[in-house]
Amino acid sequence: MSFKSWINGEEDLLLNNLKTTRREDDHVKPLLTDEEKKSENSKVLNKIYNVEDNRRLKRFDKTYRVVAIVFCVLLAAAMLFTISYLPKVGDPDTPANSSVVSERYIESGLQETGATNIVTGMILTYRAFDTFGETNVLFIATVCVMVLLMLDEKILEKLDKTSDRIYEPDYDPILTLAAKVLCPIILLFGIYIVLNGQLSPGGGFSGGAILGAAMILYNAAMGFGKTQRFFNENIYKVAKITALCMYGLIGTYFYITGANGIDNMIPLGTVGAILSGGIILPIDIAVGIEVACTMYAFYALFRRGGL
Amino acid sequence: MGPNLLANYSEAVAFILFVIGFANLLLQKNLIKKIIGLNIMDSGLYLFLAAKGYITGRVAPIVVDGVQSVEAYINPVPSGLVLTGIVVSVSVTAFMLALTVRLYKRYHTLNLDEISMWLNKEGR
Numbered sequence: 273m274s275f276k277s278w279i280n281g282e283e284d285l286l287l288n289n290l291k292t293t294r295r296e297d298d299h300v301k302p303l304l305t306d307e308e309k310k311s312e313n314s315k316v317l318n319k320i321y322n323v324e325d326n327r328r329l330k331r332f333d334k335t336y337r338v339v340a341i342v343f344c345v346l347l348a349a350a351m352l353f354t355i356s357y358l359p360k361v362g363d364p365d366t367p368a369n370s371s372v373v374s375e376r377y378i379e380s381g382l383q384e385t386g387a388t389n390i391v392t393g394m395i396l397t398y399r400a401f402d403t404f405g406e407t408n409v410l411f412i413a414t415v416c417v418m419v420l421l422m423l424d425e426k427i428l429e430k431l432d433k434t435s436d437r438i439y440e441p442d443y444d445p446i447l448t449l450a451a452k453v454l455c456p457i458i459l460l461f462g463i464y465i466v467l468n469g470q471l472s473p474g475g476g477f478s479g480g481a482i483l484g485a486a487m488i489l490y491n492a493a494m495g496f497g498k499t500q501r502f503f504n505e506n507i508y509k510v511a512k513i514t515a516l517c518m519y520g521l522i523g524t525y526f527y528i529t530g531a532n533g534i535d536n537m538i539p540l541g542t543v544g545a546i547l548s549g550g551i552i553l554p555i556d557i558a559v560g561i562e563v564a565c566t567m568y569a570f571y572a573l574f575r576r577g578g579l
Numbered sequence: 580m581g582p583n584l585l586a587n588y589s590e591a592v593a594f595i596l597f598v599i600g601f602a603n604l605l606l607q608k609n610l611i612k613k614i615i616g617l618n619i620m621d622s623g624l625y626l627f628l629a630a631k632g633y634i635t636g637r638v639a640p641i642v643v644d645g646v647q648s649v650e651a652y653i654n655p656v657p658s659g660l661v662l663t664g665i666v667v668s669v670s671v672t673a674f675m676l677a678l679t680v681r682l683y684k685r686y687h688t689l690n691l692d693e694i695s696m697w698l699n700k701e702g703r
Contacts, residue, residue, distance in 0.1 A: 309687060316696050340605040344598050351594040356581035361589055362635030369634055369654045377655050382642050390640035390652065395659045406666045413670030420677040472641065477662060570673050574680070 386540035386549040387470035396475075396552045400523045407559055410566045411516055417570060423577030444493070451493030458486035466560035470549035476559025483560060484567025491568070496576060505579040508565055515561040518554065526551050589630040596623030610679045610689045614672060621668040625661050632657030 277283040359366040377394050387393035395403050462482035469475030491499045529536040541548030572579050584591065596619055603616025632654040640652040683689055686697050 313687065316693060316700075337606060340602065344602040344605070347601065348595060348598040351598065352584065352591055353580065355587050355590045355594060356584035358581075358583060358587055358590065360583050360586040361630050362633055364634045364637075364650075368631060368656075371656075374654045374656050375649050378640060378649050378652050379647055382647060388642040390642065390655045391658045391662075394655055395662060399659060402663065406663055409667055409670050413674050416674050417677040420681050473639070477666060574676070 382543065385470075385552065386543060387552050388543060389470055389472060389475070392469050392475045392552060392556075393549070396469075396555050397526070397550070400526065400551070400555065403555075403559070404519055404523050407516060407519055407562050410562060411512065414512075414566050414569045414573075417573050421573045421577055425578075428578065447493045451489050455486050455490045455493075458482060458489065462486060462560075462564070466556055467546055467553070469556040470552045471544065471546075476556040477563055479556075480560040480563025481567055483564035484571075487564065487568045488571045491571065496572075503568070503579075508569065508579050511561055512565045515558040515565070519558040519562075522551050522554055522558075587630075589633075590627055593623045593627035593630060596620075596626065599623075608690050608692055610682070610691060611676075613691075614675050614679070617675075618668065618672060621664065625664060628657040628661045628664070 274283060364370065377390055377398065381390045381393045382388060385393035385397045387397075462479050462485075464479075465474035465482060466476060466479030469479065487499070487503065526536060526538075528534075536550075538550045540550045547553065569579060600616045600619030600621075600623060603619060604613055607613050607616060634653045637651060637653045640655040640658070679689065682694060686694050688694060
């Protein structure tokens with residue numbers, strides 16, 4: 273019964289049975305005060321850079337540099353030597369360029385994926401699983417950065433008015449005007465690139481990066497208060513996780529139907545139209561949202577410590 | 580030396596970039612400069628992959644006017660691999676920079692020697 277109550281959250285089994293010690297939070301209680309830090313710092317610096325004390329260290333440093341440079345030069349020489357034996361750049365008959373794989377992608381990519389952009393067709397249908405891994409890498413990277421840099425609201429309140437982590441310059445006419453003119457255009461361009469991924473150069477990754485850039489520009493010009501009206505932490509979470517799950521679901525559906533020889537419901541559409549390319553368009557949109565959120569989250573986390 | 584060094588100048592430049600980045604990783608003490616070195620290495624690799632996929636006289640693999648012969652387009656596989664590389668390098672760079680921010684907050688320095696000195700002092 274106690275397990276069930278633990279699942280329901282009525283009882284905490286660890287509450288009185290686990291010995292805990294308070295973790296020293298480096299924000300709440302700094303390791304050393306500022307004066308101590310300064311004197312300690314100078315002591316450490318003296319110890320490091322004192323030649324009398326550290327003749328061995330200096331010798332090691334010199335040897336290390338020389339050995340490192342020699343190693344790099346040798347590495348460069350070995351690489352150049354190898355390159356001189358590689359097949360010529362631009363040669364159509366090298367094993368890599370005349371392989372069956374790339375031939376198949378070029379010759380039947382349009383019929384099988386419905387995308388005129390062969391690279392997009394390749395990475396989002398034939399290699400969709402690989403690209404799903406990439407999207408997960410982005411997701412995990414933002415989670416890690418959030419773990420490392422997110423600040424508590426309490427700490428944010430404690431920062432004084434001079435800290436640029438919360439207080440921005442009030443009104444910058446040039447930047448604000450430029451952002452007002454440019455943001456809609458950049459957003460529109462980003463959406464165009466995301467939606468045209470299967471037809472022209474572009475796709476989810478590049479379009480998402482442009483969308484993220486527009487949001488960063490808006491944020492830099494208008495401040496966090498205005499940005500949070502349409503993009504705060506909750507919307508960020510929903511958008512990001514929905515996009516990732518959408519990609520996973522579409523990819524899984526595509527692979528299961530394909531592997532079992534079942535026709536999938538997603539039509540390939542007319543070649544050249546926006547609504548074509550089967551699963552490429554929805555996956556492109558999901559990837560675009562994911563990348564835009566990632567770019568903005570990196571900026572916001574490094575700048576402010578919160579979204 | 581083999582016969583193709585001059586014809587492969589783009590690959591040679593790519594690997595010189597790679598070695599410059601690697602030297603940065605080895606020689607710089609500043610953590611930010613080390614990260615910049617790693618990014619230079621990444622750029623070298625992208626250039627190498629792009630050069631590998633290029634075929635003289637052919638165009639980017641976007642089907643125009645229904646031409647679908649292998650003789651018309653360059654190799655699309657390295658282009659896709661470069662995309663993967665760029666995404667991973669962006670993620671890794673952001674992660675490393677976040678770690679650097681935390682280290683700076685605690686030790687008030689970016690010099691790797693000083694940080695290891697502090698770590699020794701703390702007995703870790």
